[in-house]
Amino acid sequence: MPNWGYSFVEQKYDADRIAKASGRDLRIKPKHAREICATIKGMKVEQAKKFLEKVIRLEQSVPFRRHKKKQAHRNDLKEFKWYAGRYPQKAAARIYEILSAGESNAEFKGLDVDLCRIIHAATHRGRIIKRYIQRAHGRSTAKYKHLSHVEIVLYELPS
Numbered sequence: 513m514p515n516w517g518y519s520f521v522e523q524k525y526d527a528d529r530i531a532k533a534s535g536r537d538l539r540i541k542p543k544h545a546r547e548i549c550a551t552i553k554g555m556k557v558e559q560a561k562k563f564l565e566k567v568i569r570l571e572q573s574v575p576f577r578r579h580k581k582k583q584a585h586r587n588d589l590k591e592f593k594w595y596a597g598r599y600p601q602k603a604a605a606r607i608y609e610i611l612s613a614g615e616s617n618a619e620f621k622g623l624d625v626d627l628c629r630i631i632h633a634a635t636h637r638g639r640i641i642k643r644y645i646q647r648a649h650g651r652s653t654a655k656y657k658h659l660s661h662v663e664i665v666l667y668e669l670p671s
Contacts, residue, residue: 520632520665531621531628533614534663535606542637542660544600547576548607549633549662557615557628557666564611567604573597574604607662614664623668632665 516536538545548567551574552560566572573586576596583596611630618628638659644652 516661518663518665519634519636520663525631525667528621529623529668531614531618531623531666531668532663533610533617533666534661535610536661537638537659538606538662539657540603540606540660540662541600541658542635543579544574544598544603545607545635545660545662546578547574547598548600548603549635549664550577551575552607552611553630553633555630557611557618557625557630560611560630561608564604564608567599568601568608570599570601573599607664610662610664614666618666618668623666624671627669627671628666629669630664631667632663634663636661 516534518532518534520532522530548564552563555563563572567574573588574597575589576583576598580596583598585595586597589595589597615625615628618625638661641657641659643655643657645655647653
């Protein structure tokens with residue numbers, strides 16, 4: 513088993529007010545996970561959960577800031593200054609689960625969840641599972657399955 517660490521540096525923050533959660537080798541695209549993490553970073557926990565629920569129900573789109581050529585523009589993204597967006601439901605559902613785990617970790621540590629804010633939300637590319645589909649005339653085509661690592665850190669702000 514690998515020993516996973518966090519890319520978050522805790523030196524500036526009080527360690528007693530931090531709660532962490534991570535998901536490793538998730539079957540979501542790193543591109544979608546990156547855009548969701550960039551959007552929810554800085555939000556309060558309840559605000560981020562409502563945002564992710566709206567994305568799962570296809571009511572709110574996620575702004576795509578990178579790799580957005582030929583991307584459809586969305587009317588609900590005028591507040592973000594980025595008009596290109598999508599509805600990555602699967603990635604939003606997995607990140608919602610990680611956020612819920614971070615929330616329960618904060619409760620376990622005795623933190624007030626209403627005052628917690630997401631100070632670190634990052635995603636990293638994981639392994640790529642390579643498979644092959646048989647084609648006609650003895651050929652084959654590659655079929656890749658992308659994995660991602662997502663980590664979320666919550667910090668209780670002083671009241």
